[in-house]
Amino acid sequence: DADVTQTPRNRITKTGKRIMLECSQTKGHDRMYWYRQDPGLGLRLIYYSFDVKDINKGEISDGYSVSRQAQAKFSLSLESAIPNQTALYFCATSDTGPGEQFFGPGTRLTVL
Amino acid sequence: GQNIDQPTEMTATEGAIVQINCTYQTSGFNGLFWYQQHAGEAPTFLSYNVLDGLEEKGRFSSFLSRSKGYSYLLLKELQMKDSASYLCAVPTSGNTGKLIFGQGTTLQVKP
Numbered sequence: 001d002a003d004v005t006q007t008p009r010n011r012i013t014k015t016g017k018r019i020m021l022e023c024s025q026t027k028g029h030d031r032m033y034w035y036r037q038d039p040g041l042g043l044r045l046i047y048y049s050f051d052v053k054d055i056n057k058g059e060i061s062d063g064y065s066v067s068r069q070a071q072a073k074f075s076l077s078l079e080s081a082i083p084n085q086t087a088l089y090f091c092a093t094s095d096t097g098p099g100e101q102f103f104g105p106g107t108r109l110t111v112l
Numbered sequence: 113g114q115n116i117d118q119p120t121e122m123t124a125t126e127g128a129i130v131q132i133n134c135t136y137q138t139s140g141f142n143g144l145f146w147y148q149q150h151a152g153e154a155p156t157f158l159s160y161n162v163l164d165g166l167e168e169k170g171r172f173s174s175f176l177s178r179s180k181g182y183s184y185l186l187l188k189e190l191q192m193k194d195s196a197s198y199l200c201a202v203p204t205s206g207n208t209g210k211l212i213f214g215q216g217t218t219l220q221v222k223p
Contacts, residue, residue, distance in 0.1 A: 031209045040120075042199065042215040043155070050209075058210075090154060094209045100145065101211060103154035 003027045004104035006091050012110045013081050021076045021107050023091030031094045032074040033101065034058075034066060036087040043090065049074055081111040114138045116214035118200050123220045124190055132185045132217045134200035142203040145211065146174055146185045149197045158185070158198075187219075195221045 004025045013019050023032065034046040035058075045058030047066040055068055063085060067075045078085055088108050092101040115137045124130040136144065143162035147155035161167055161176035161183060173186040185198055197216040204210040 033210075040215060043213040045210060048208075048210060088152070096209070099209065100157045100160060101209075103156070105154050106152070108152075 002105065004091060004093055004102055006089075006104040006107050008107060009105065010108045012112065014112050015082055017081050019078045019081055019109070021089055021091075021109070023074045023076070023104055025072050025074075025091075025093045025102075025104075027093050027102060028071075029093040029095050029102075030071065031096070032068070033092040033094070034064075034074065034076045035090045035092065036060065036085075037090060037106075038087050046076065078109075078111075081109075083111045085109065086111045114202065114204065114212045116200055116202060116212060118198075118214040118217045120215065121218045121220070123222060124187075126190055126192060126221055126223050128190050129186065129188050130190060130219065132187070132198050132219065134183045134185075134214060136181050136183070136200070136202050136214075138181075138202050138205070138212075140205035141178060142205075144174075144176055144183050145199075145201040146183075147199040147201065149199060149216065151196070155199055190221050192221050192223070195219060 007022045030051050033048045035043045049055045049068045052068050065077045090106050091104040094101045117135045146158040149155040159174040166175045171188045176183045197218045199216045200214040201211040
């Protein structure tokens with residue numbers, strides 16, 4: 001079984017709709033991250049969390065919110081989706097310290 | 113601030129050797145990561161360098177020079193399956209676990 005899972009894997013939605021992307025991990029890591037990836041722009045950090053009570057904005061948090069429901073679960077919400085939020089979204093986890101991050105399989109989101 | 117530069121695209125021939133360069137600027141140094149990412153898939157860890165020098169792992173090697181703010185990934189005996197993007201990343205200063213990624217280098221391996 002995969003250590004980091006994301007649901008849904010693909011989603012098409014309309015402008016103005018609320019949408020939630022979910023991430024679960026079985027690695028036992030405290031740290032979790034949400035990134036988006038756009039062609040030519042690399043991975044950009046949206047939000048990150050060090051534990052259930054510690055959530056921080058990344059470089060591009062506007063238009064997004066997150067919830068850390070448990071150590072193993074970290075959800076990303078788009079309150080009112082817009083077309084320029086069309087992207088590939090990745091969840092990742094890491095142990096403490098400047099260590100390797102483990103990525104989920106990604107969610108391809110299209111906002112029409 | 114922190115900044116990472118990599119070439120956008122590279123092309124190489126099956127069986128050959130290719131070197132992918134990465135230069136970085138960071139206020140504090142906590143190592144440098146290389147990830148491989150096939151199109152539409154998740155990035156997967158390749159290497160982590162924290163000390164100067166070359167580290168070899170099979171066909172892949174990674175080099176770091178902290179004084180020059182420079183790293184490279186060396187891929188030997190290229191195979192078609194090595195066609196992918198290669199991402200260079202450095203941790204941000206402090207013990208945050210956050211990574212700053214370069215835009216990635218897309219490598220195309222041709223027969």
